[in-house]
Amino acid sequence: MDIQPTTLPPPTRHDQLMAKAKDLEAAFLAEMLSHSGLGEMQGAFGGGQGEAQFTSFLRQEQAKLVVQQGGLGLAEMIFNSMVKAEDGNA
Template identity: 65%
Template sequence: MDTSPISTQLTGRQQKLMQKAKELEATFLAEMLAYSGLGEQQGAFAGGQGEAQFSSFLRQEQARLMVESGGIGLAELIFNSMARSESDAT
């Protein structure tokens, strides 16, 4: 039984689809982190306007690392859907 990750068994076109699916999952997770209030500081130690401007970069990187560590499985669902749609179109 082959237990290697799905992304190591893909062709060139499929790898591109998987990368796009991972980017979409990371964007979704970054938005969810923003709504959860992750990293927001209040009071005298809050970063003010500078923190507000750059916190999205931190959340995006945290989300990307979450996806690279396995994520929540959304990327595989998106990939399977895109691959199925692509095969149906041909």
């Protein structure tokens, strides 16, 4: 039995722009989550310096999940702006 590897077509320019727009939305959300204090431990059970270092990774992943589930709609607006700028209509 000979198994042929499947090759995916390369992403289109719009796919690339949407991926970047989603990355920007996730970065924005992660920053907003960090300023909200969400997930910070208080009192005797705080993790100290180790917690502070790894909490940012958790916030980044939470933000990515929010964007995957639809996000705030920022990615769509960013994408539309990038398409207009690329087409010279900005």
